[in-house]
Amino acid sequence: MTQVRINIDGHALDVPAGISVAAAIAQSQRPFRRSVSGHMRAPFCGMGICFECRVQIDGIAQQRSCMVSVRDGMQVVTDG
């Protein structure tokens, strides 16, 4: 299986090509985001509806990580 290397909160991680960023974050054991009131949030629907899995990807904030596939060299920043 082809692997790609992405970076999550400064940590390099090798993951299978084609998986979602949400799956990669879950694999990294990193948290996803905090709500406005500071509570930890994580993917709920996994299909782009609930907006709970939003992270920053390559400098653009508020992206739904379940809807984006990993790319080699991708920089991901969570609220963790």
Next chain:
Amino acid sequence: MKSYDLIIVGAGIIGTACADYASQQGLRVAIVEPGPIGGGATAAAMGHLVAMDDDPAELALANYSLGLWEDFTQVAQIEYNRCGTLWVASSDAEYAHIPEKIARLAAVGVQAELIDGEQLYRLEPALQRGLAGGMHVAREAVVYPPGMARHLLDRARARGALLYSQRVTAITQQGVQLDDQTSLAGSVLVATGCALPELLPQLPMRARKGHLVITDRYPGLIHHQLLELGYADSAHGDADSSVAFNVQPRPTGQILIGSSREYGSETSQVSMPMIQRMLERTFRYLPALRQLDALRIWTGFRPVSADGLPYLGRVPEHTNVWVAAGHEGLGITTSLGSARLVIDQWLGRAAAIDARPYDPARAVACV
């Protein structure tokens, strides 16, 4: 019949500002509003407190009002944020006109500074490269307008003003009649914005539709209320429809994107072609916004008088009917000064600024 010194019709930001000041001056006040407080144009507005230098009367009223807003900077529910206004020049020609604008503002005491191309990108790194510079007005701010209407109403009620959640069906010899057949006696002040013709058909009023888009939270992307210097052409022009670059950082990190102006559209429905025009205009100045998520789009209607200046004063042919309406897109900024201008006239006092440009008689005469 219940009797008041002043019956204010409409609890948008204009009506509530009038209620606040009138009650502060010791008047016995009733406010009649069947809908939510600040639920019309007030709720749809951007809430940018700004002085525009294009018309001397408008500038005088805005500047007077901006001074009065300084008493409200610490009220939590108003979300007052002194982010300043940065007017952006897209060409050398626009840039060349900035010193005249600075001089016109300085003449009434508003401090503005010329920003060269280099400073522009230090202030707002996300702006498109190649812009000529701009004009920075540091004192200006953004607020949450319905929060202000609620605050002004609460203050008036704490002084004894009474809120009637009915609709005024008619202005009578004594005062007003409500839709539950009760009547109130007293002087009447109509502050119903676009709905003015229902009660005062002799005063021309047109509704000018606007669209706004709000994004998800992207804190730190922009720092000032940003407008193109050509904004006044859109705001003061009489085109059937126009758009202008006008975006605002909300305290949440969300970005509020305007602006459109449109006559002839009666429904509040969102027009996607208009949104597209507005956003294409925005992306010319802030290309980074193209990648962001919008959460919500809404529309509102600006109340436009016969000549673009509000009607503030006594209605001709009536001894006891007054009006405060027709502020178009500047009603949030000019609400506090408008209230003083009307109420001071009602009290028989000299107003703090020349009230003649706003005299409703000018519009009745030309019908």
